[in-house]
Amino acid sequence: MPDGVTGTGIGAAVKRVEDQRFLTGRGNYTDDINRPGQTYAYVLRSPHAHATIKSIDTAAASAASGVVAVFTGADMEVGGLPCGWLIHNEDGSPMHEPPHPPLAVGKVRHVGDQVAAVIAESLAEAKNAAELIKVDYGVLPAVMNMKAAEAGGTLVHDDIGTNKCYDWGIGDKDAVDAALAASAHVTEIDIVNNRLIPNAMEPRAAVADFNGANSEYTLYTTSQNPHVIRLLMGAFVLSLPEHKLRVIAPDVGGGFGSKIFLYAEETIITWASARIGRPIKWTADRSEAFMTDAHGRDHVTHAKLGIDANGKFTALKVETYANMGAYLSTFASSVPTYLYATLLAGVYTTPVIYANVKAIFTNTVPVDAYRGAGRPEASYLLERIVDRAARETGVDQLEIRRHNMIQPDAFPYQTPVALSYDSGNYQATLDSALSLGDVPGFPARKAASAAKGLKRGIGYSTYIEACGIAPSAVAGALGARAGLYESAEVRVHPTGSVTIFTGSHSHGQGHETTFAQIVSDQLGIAMENIEINHGDTGNVQFGMGTYGSRSLAVGGTALVKATGKIIAKASKIAAHIMEASADDIEFKDGNFTVAGTDKSMAFGEIALAAYVPHNFPHDELEPGLDETAFYDPANFTFPGGTHICEVEVDPETGVVKVDSFTAVDDIGRVINPMIVEGQVHGGVAQGIGQALLEGCSYDSDGQLLTGSYMDYTMPRADNLPTFKVATQSTLCTHNILGVKGVGEVGAIGSPPAVINAIVDALSDLGVKDISMPATSSKVWQAIQDARG
Amino acid sequence: MPTVSMTVNGKPVSGEVEARTLLVQFLRDQLRLTGTHVGCDTSQCGACVVHIDGESAKSCTMLALQADGAAVTTIEGLADGETLHPMQEAFRNNHGLQCGFCTPGMVMSAIDLVKKNPKASETEIREWLEGNICRCTGYHNIVKSIQEAAGNMGG
Numbered sequence: 024m025p026d027g028v029t030g031t032g033i034g035a036a037v038k039r040v041e042d043q044r045f046l047t048g049r050g051n052y053t054d055d056i057n058r059p060g061q062t063y064a065y066v067l068r069s070p071h072a073h074a075t076i077k078s079i080d081t082a083a084a085s086a087a088s089g090v091v092a093v094f095t096g097a098d099m100e101v102g103g104l105p106c107g108w109l110i111h112n113e114d115g116s117p118m119h120e121p122p123h124p125p126l127a128v129g130k131v132r133h134v135g136d137q138v139a140a141v142i143a144e145s146l147a148e149a150k151n152a153a154e155l156i157k158v159d160y161g162v163l164p165a166v167m168n169m170k171a172a173e174a175g176g177t178l179v180h181d182d183i184g185t186n187k188c189y190d191w192g193i194g195d196k197d198a199v200d201a202a203l204a205a206s207a208h209v210t211e212i213d214i215v216n217n218r219l220i221p222n223a224m225e226p227r228a229a230v231a232d233f234n235g236a237n238s239e240y241t242l243y244t245t246s247q248n249p250h251v252i253r254l255l256m257g258a259f260v261l262s263l264p265e266h267k268l269r270v271i272a273p274d275v276g277g278g279f280g281s282k283i284f285l286y287a288e289e290t291i292i293t294w295a296s297a298r299i300g301r302p303i304k305w306t307a308d309r310s311e312a313f314m315t316d317a318h319g320r321d322h323v324t325h326a327k328l329g330i331d332a333n334g335k336f337t338a339l340k341v342e343t344y345a346n347m348g349a350y351l352s353t354f355a356s357s358v359p360t361y362l363y364a365t366l367l368a369g370v371y372t373t374p375v376i377y378a379n380v381k382a383i384f385t386n387t388v389p390v391d392a393y394r395g396a397g398r399p400e401a402s403y404l405l406e407r408i409v410d411r412a413a414r415e416t417g418v419d420q421l422e423i424r425r426h427n428m429i430q431p432d433a434f435p436y437q438t439p440v441a442l443s444y445d446s447g448n449y450q451a452t453l454d455s456a457l458s459l460g461d462v463p464g465f466p467a468r469k470a471a472s473a474a475k476g477l478k479r480g481i482g483y484s485t486y487i488e489a490c491g492i493a494p495s496a497v498a499g500a501l502g503a504r505a506g507l508y509e510s511a512e513v514r515v516h517p518t519g520s521v522t523i524f525t526g527s528h529s530h531g532q533g534h535e536t537t538f539a540q541i542v543s544d545q546l547g548i549a550m551e552n553i554e555i556n557h558g559d560t561g562n563v564q565f566g567m568g569t570y571g572s573r574s575l576a577v578g579g580t581a582l583v584k585a586t587g588k589i590i591a592k593a594s595k596i597a598a599h600i601m602e603a604s605a606d607d608i609e610f611k612d613g614n615f616t617v618a619g620t621d622k623s624m625a626f627g628e629i630a631l632a633a634y635v636p637h638n639f640p641h642d643e644l645e646p647g648l649d650e651t652a653f654y655d656p657a658n659f660t661f662p663g664g665t666h667i668c669e670v671e672v673d674p675e676t677g678v679v680k681v682d683s684f685t686a687v688d689d690i691g692r693v694i695n696p697m698i699v700e701g702q703v704h705g706g707v708a709q710g711i712g713q714a715l716l717e718g719c720s721y722d723s724d725g726q727l728l729t730g731s732y733m734d735y736t737m738p739r740a741d742n743l744p745t746f747k748v749a750t751q752s753t754l755c756t757h758n759i760l761g762v763k764g765v766g767e768v769g770a771i772g773s774p775p776a777v778i779n780a781i782v783d784a785l786s787d788l789g790v791k792d793i794s795m796p797a798t799s800s801k802v803w804q805a806i807q808d809a810r811g
Numbered sequence: 812m813p814t815v816s817m818t819v820n821g822k823p824v825s826g827e828v829e830a831r832t833l834l835v836q837f838l839r840d841q842l843r844l845t846g847t848h849v850g851c852d853t854s855q856c857g858a859c860v861v862h863i864d865g866e867s868a869k870s871c872t873m874l875a876l877q878a879d880g881a882a883v884t885t886i887e888g889l890a891d892g893e894t895l896h897p898m899q900e901a902f903r904n905n906h907g908l909q910c911g912f913c914t915p916g917m918v919m920s921a922i923d924l925v926k927k928n929p930k931a932s933e934t935e936i937r938e939w940l941e942g943n944i945c946r947c948t949g950y951h952n953i954v955k956s957i958q959e960a961a962g963n964m965g966g
Contacts, residue, residue: 739941
């Protein structure tokens with residue numbers, strides 16, 4: 024599609040509509056919202072990783088200055104926070120789903136678990152009163168090590184009799200074992216995918232406001248999917264009908280997955296608001312965010328890759344332990360299964376694959392989706408084991424990849440782990456990246472580094488991901504308890520301006536711009552006449568929200584479907600007014616024209632005729648111009664690409680500098696290249712963060728050692744290079760726009776490129792592996808160990 | 812409670828505060844200037860950066876009473892009507908923001924950098940931003956924005 028008539032159509036690097044308010048301090052984030060008569064909640068949290076609650080004495084707190092109410096688990100007889108995906112064990116039995124009460128009942132299971140909620144006139148008074156609550160804990164040993172926990176001993180959830188949530192498998196185990204036994208070479212690897220803490224810059228917050236006059240609840244909350252929050256909270260926890268619960272996710276300051284989930288605090292204050300008859304605000308401080316936002320990753324894996332005498336991959340066998348934390352978060356169970364093991368073919372033709380995943384409860388913060396969610400774990404495993412296989416078999420890093428890649432003419436390509444890739448050209452993204460990253464110049468740069476006493480290395484990652492998880496029927500058969508469609512309403516106003524209601528939610532992605540570009544392109548009207556409305560269940564018909572890079576592929580397609588309905592109806596109106604057959608009406612550049620004539624009506628004229636229907640085909644159509652579409656995709660989309668990292672390592676200090684990072688991604692059709700590049704930059708920064716800097720750490724007692732920005736290393740500007748980013752597109756074959764998704768590619772593709780680069784830099788010293796995060800001390804130690 | 816008086820975005824303001832009230836709390840909760848954000852509790856993320864008598868400072872790390880008599884500028888005070896300050900304009904032009912939460916602090920911090928070091932190199936810009944954390948952009952476009960603004964601000 025060419026640029027739209029307004030110059031703001033598909034493919035144009037349009038400056039963002041939303042920036043004016045963000046740049047002038049007029050964003051409207053949840054903590055910016057205040058309601059008349061508002062009170063403040065403070066949540067008293069467990070200082071222990073694992074303990075029984077023998078008693079809680081709230082008398083002094085209840086009597087303290089400014090306190091309105093104090094609630095504990097005994098007061099809050101509601102449903103538990105539900106899990107949205109039922110996984111079945113290999114033997115066919117269902118996973119364990121232990122209760123997840125919003126306020127702890129009988130036991131606390133991680134540091135930060137909610138013990139009591141204090142509601143007061145001010146936050147300071149709520150905090151002061153919380154210090155007066157006397158909790159008598161019976162401290163228990165903390166369950167921290169997944170493999171030890173699998174064996175039994177202390178149980179996180181006594182009632183289920185095990186610490187294993189599920190033991191799941193995919194693929195043909197016998198065929199894999201046979202193929203490995205027959206392979207000329209088998210490469211093995213032990214991989215830890217480090218636990219990460221998402222750290223959206225806006226801490227979670229919520230304002231709950233119960234209106235007793237009509238028994239309606241309004242909840243403002245930091246969510247990526249307000250309709251899902253309404254559904255889960257209303258139907259499963261608080262037993263509220265959805266028409267009495269309005270959930271608004273206003274401007275949200277980043278999510279990265281952590282704001283998908285239904286959390287205890289928003290649930291507690293919604294419930295409590297009705298109990299006290301006043302609005303309640305709760306805002307996490309950063310310390311609370313560290314110990315309550317769902318964490319990401321945390322896999323321990325052993326894998327084997329078989330290779331035949333011709334260098335072809337024969338089989339892949341993967342055994343993974345996945346940490347669930349103390350409770351099942353909303354989509355936790357799906358991440359190490361259908362979002363991980365199904366990606367283990369990567370871009371390669373490995374004919375047989377088997378993966379077993381054991382999900383384990385521990386006394387840690389729940390683990391759930393974080394940017395990439397399962398797919399970074401798959402790509403890290405694959406690209407590390409391929410890198411090692413190349414070194415073990417003496418094959419060039421690029422040659423082993425090219426030799427095993429799915430060919431451009433092989434699509435659709437059915438993998439042995441359920442997915443069917445619709446399109447891609449992995450050779451093209453690789454070639455493009457080699458050029459953009461000036462790989463031919465690497466030897467000269469390596470020599471220049473060596474002259475400075477530095478070890479330079481280059482690392483590759485040719486990755487794939489799956490976005491826009493779908494279709495609903497298939498996901499449902501695999502255990503999903505939600506649909507995976509999206510909806511859009513196009514409301515044309517009488518004078519021709521348009522309001523879009525989308526179930527997608529923007530928390531940094533720029534939908535107000537990208538979605539308006541699509542509508543501008545489709546309807547031929549100017550961007551300034553298009554408003555994107557999202558994030559309010561009181562306005563938007565329904566929606567599944569934004570996660571898994573799904574907004575454009577699913578929500579954008581729903582939007583195009585709805586605009587198509589508008590054009591179809593408007594064409595009939597135009598035909599009636601211009602006394603022509605609807606088949607003869609052509610719509611182009613915002614004008615309806617009778618083919619072969621100069622008779623034409625503008626979009627705005629048709630809009631007016633629809634709402635002032637004096638000359639209108641009443642026998643055929645209803646007045647008005649307002650259409651809704653739901654779209655349930657036929658398949659995932661499959662972005663992929665090549666990331667190349669060059670590092671310089673100082674062998675004397677172990678300090679790693681990312682000297683250059685090149686990403687060429689195939690994300691399908693690009694709507695706004697400026698926004699696309701920004702998404703890649705951010706994802707790569709998080710991937711480099713995982714590879715070099717970030718790692719959640721607990722001690723053996725379950726105390727969180729990385730509980731602030733003083734302990735958890737967030738990537739800063741001086742940790743990162745200027746990125747080299749480009750796209751190389753093949754179109755998605757099963758959505759109208761041909762789009763694939765871009766939000767996660769950076770975080771999925773980059774970590775193995777970084778680690779492979781470090782291993783490359785140090786390989787001549789004998790270093791074969793570096794675990795993430797590759798801190799300077801870890802790198803220095805690896806050098807010392809290799810030197811003996 | 813003690814009374815604090817200061818000039819905020821050119822207007823004289825005063826209010827009663829507790830001795831422990833932080834400047835950011837005074838700005839957000841009492842003056843309802845919610846453009847200044849709180850992203851951490853250890854004085855590291857920089858979402859709360861404002862200008863105190865022309866110098867960038869973290870408003871979560873000083874008491875409201877410490878700003879008594881000072882001239883405070885927040886993100887709301889930069890633009891001239893709807894005409895953006897060159898730093899704001901450069902962030903818009905270079906896609907230097909995504910979710911917008913760190914942005915006010917980034918912009919305020921960046922203006923102080925350009926004032927102090929109008930010809931800052933990329934390395935100097937990146938090092939200056941040590942005290943401002945962004946989770947969305949990977950800093951790539953923030954650095955570009957600051958470079959462009961420095962040129963437009965006469966650097």
